[in-house]
Amino acid sequence: MPWQRWSVNRAALRAVTGQFVGRQSALGAVLLCALAAWFGASTDLRVNPHIAVAGLVLAPVGLSATIASTWIGSGRWDDLARFPHRRDELARATCLVAGAVILLEAVVPITLFITLADGGRAGPSSEAGIAATTAVEMVVVGLGASLLGLTLWAGERIGLRWAAGGALVVGTLLWWFAPAASALLFAVCVVATLGCTDGLRARRTQVGTVRSRRSLVLGELATVRTTQVNTLIMLVVALVFTYVMAGRGLSIPMTMAFVVVNTPLNAYFSRYLSTRAVVMAAPGSRRVFTAYARDLTLLYLMSNCLVGALVVWLGGGLVEAVAAGVAASLAGASTAVLLENYWPLTGWKSERDVMRHPRKYLPPAAALLAVVAVHVLAP
Numbered sequence: 001m002p003w004q005r006w007s008v009n010r011a012a013l014r015a016v017t018g019q020f021v022g023r024q025s026a027l028g029a030v031l032l033c034a035l036a037a038w039f040g041a042s043t044d045l046r047v048n049p050h051i052a053v054a055g056l057v058l059a060p061v062g063l064s065a066t067i068a069s070t071w072i073g074s075g076r077w078d079d080l081a082r083f084p085h086r087r088d089e090l091a092r093a094t095c096l097v098a099g100a101v102i103l104l105e106a107v108v109p110i111t112l113f114i115t116l117a118d119g120g121r122a123g124p125s126s127e128a129g130i131a132a133t134t135a136v137e138m139v140v141v142g143l144g145a146s147l148l149g150l151t152l153w154a155g156e157r158i159g160l161r162w163a164a165g166g167a168l169v170v171g172t173l174l175w176w177f178a179p180a181a182s183a184l185l186f187a188v189c190v191v192a193t194l195g196c197t198d199g200l201r202a203r204r205t206q207v208g209t210v211r212s213r214r215s216l217v218l219g220e221l222a223t224v225r226t227t228q229v230n231t232l233i234m235l236v237v238a239l240v241f242t243y244v245m246a247g248r249g250l251s252i253p254m255t256m257a258f259v260v261v262n263t264p265l266n267a268y269f270s271r272y273l274s275t276r277a278v279v280m281a282a283p284g285s286r287r288v289f290t291a292y293a294r295d296l297t298l299l300y301l302m303s304n305c306l307v308g309a310l311v312v313w314l315g316g317g318l319v320e321a322v323a324a325g326v327a328a329s330l331a332g333a334s335t336a337v338l339l340e341n342y343w344p345l346t347g348w349k350s351e352r353d354v355m356r357h358p359r360k361y362l363p364p365a366a367a368l369l370a371v372v373a374v375h376v377l378a379p
Contacts, residue, residue: 012085012093019080020071020350021097028356029104036109040116052114053175053182056138057145057168059106064149067098069226070351072154072200088198095197099146099190105356107142111135137183144171144186147193156199164193217265217295227264231303234261238307246314252375253311253324257368259303260332263360265296267336270345270354293337300329320378324371332367339363 071077071094080090115135144167151164167189175182220227238258245255260266269276279288304325311321339362345354 012089013097015080015085016090016093016097019076020352021101022349022353024353025101025356026104028358029101032105032109033112036113037116040113052110053138053141053172053179056107056110056142057172059110060102060142060146061149061152061168063102063106064098064146065153065229066226066352066355067101068150068153068200070355071098076350077200091197091200092194094200095147095150095194098150099143102146103139103143107139107146111138111142114138134179137179140183140190141171141175141186144189147190148186150200151193151197154200155197156201160196164189215295216268216292217299220265220268221299224264227262230262230264231299234258235303235306238303239310242307242310242314246311246316251311251314251316253304253308253316253321253328254368254371254375256304256307256324256328256371257332257364259300259307260328260336260364260367261360262300263355265299265336266332266360266363267340267345267354267357268292269340270348271351273344273346276340276344289337289341293333296333296336297329300333301325304329317378320374323378324374327370327374328367331370332363335366336363 077090077094115131115138148164148168152161152168155161155164167185171182171185171189174185221231238255241255241258242253245252264271269279279285308321308325312318339359343359345357345359348354348357
C-alpha cells in the first residue's frame, strides 16, 4: 500500500536504537540542553535568528556526517539489514533515530539559547508569541536539515543526494526572506525523505599508514574524511577566534588550545580497539605510544605555527607565541596519549559515543593550562 512507504516498523526502531544509541548519549544531550537554556537566560548576548539559521543547518549536516560514518559506514548497519527487516523500513528507522539524536544534541540547544537570549528582553506577550513561533520554525528547519544531511552523506541514489543538497541550500537562503516558507519547505522535505529513502550506504576507507613512514597519525589523516574535516575546522576556528580576540585588544595565544580539540586523533586507540589490543600484546608497546605522541605533537605544532603567525601579525609577542605553541601542542598530545594508554574507552555502542565522551575536553584543557602558564611567565 502507498502509506507503507512512510511507515516505520517498531522492531526496526528498537533494533537501530539498541544498536547505536546508549544511555550516555541521552544524558549528554539533556545536559547540553540544560546548559544552553541556562546560558541563554543569563547572558546578554543577542543573536540574529537570520544569521543563526546558518549554524542551525550546518550543525545537523555536520553531525549527520559523523552518524553516516560511525553508524552506517561501520558495517553494523549492514549486519542489521541481514535480519528479517526490510531495507527501506530499516533506513526510515535510522533516519528517525538519527533525527531525534541530532534534534536533542544540536537543534534544541541552539534554539533554546537563541530564544531565551532574546526572550529575556521580550516584554509584551505578542513578542513572546513571535519568539515561540520562531522557535518552532527553527526546530522544524533543524529536523529537516538532519534528515537531508543524512541523505546527502548516506543516500543510496546519487539523484537523491543531489536533491538533498539543493534543498539544504534553497531552504537556508529562503529563511532570510520568508522564515515560515523555509520551515514549510523543510517540513515537506522530512516527509519526502521518509517516503523516498529505500536504503542507506556510506563507504568508509580502510585506515592505513603512509608508505614513507609508518605513522598512524598520517595514515589516519590520509584516509579518514571525518578526521580531515575535524582537523581543518578546528584550525579555522582557532584562526577566527584569534582575529576576533585581537579586534578586542587581546593579542594572546589562548586560541592555540582549539587546535588540540581533535577527538578522532586524540581517541585513536579507543576508536580502533583491535589495533590497541595488538599494540598492547606485542613487545615494545610503549614505543608505539611514544611515536604516536611525537607525531601528534608535530601535527598540532604545525597548526599552531599558523595560529602563532597570526598572533604575531596582529601585535602579539613572538617569544610568547612560540613558547605557547610548543607547550600547547606537547601538553595536548601527551594528555591524549596517556589517556589512551591508561584509560581507553571500551564500553561504547558506536564510534560516535567515543567522539561525544566528555573525556575529549581533557587534552584541550591541558593545552589551555599550558598556554596560561606561558602567558603568566612570559616577560
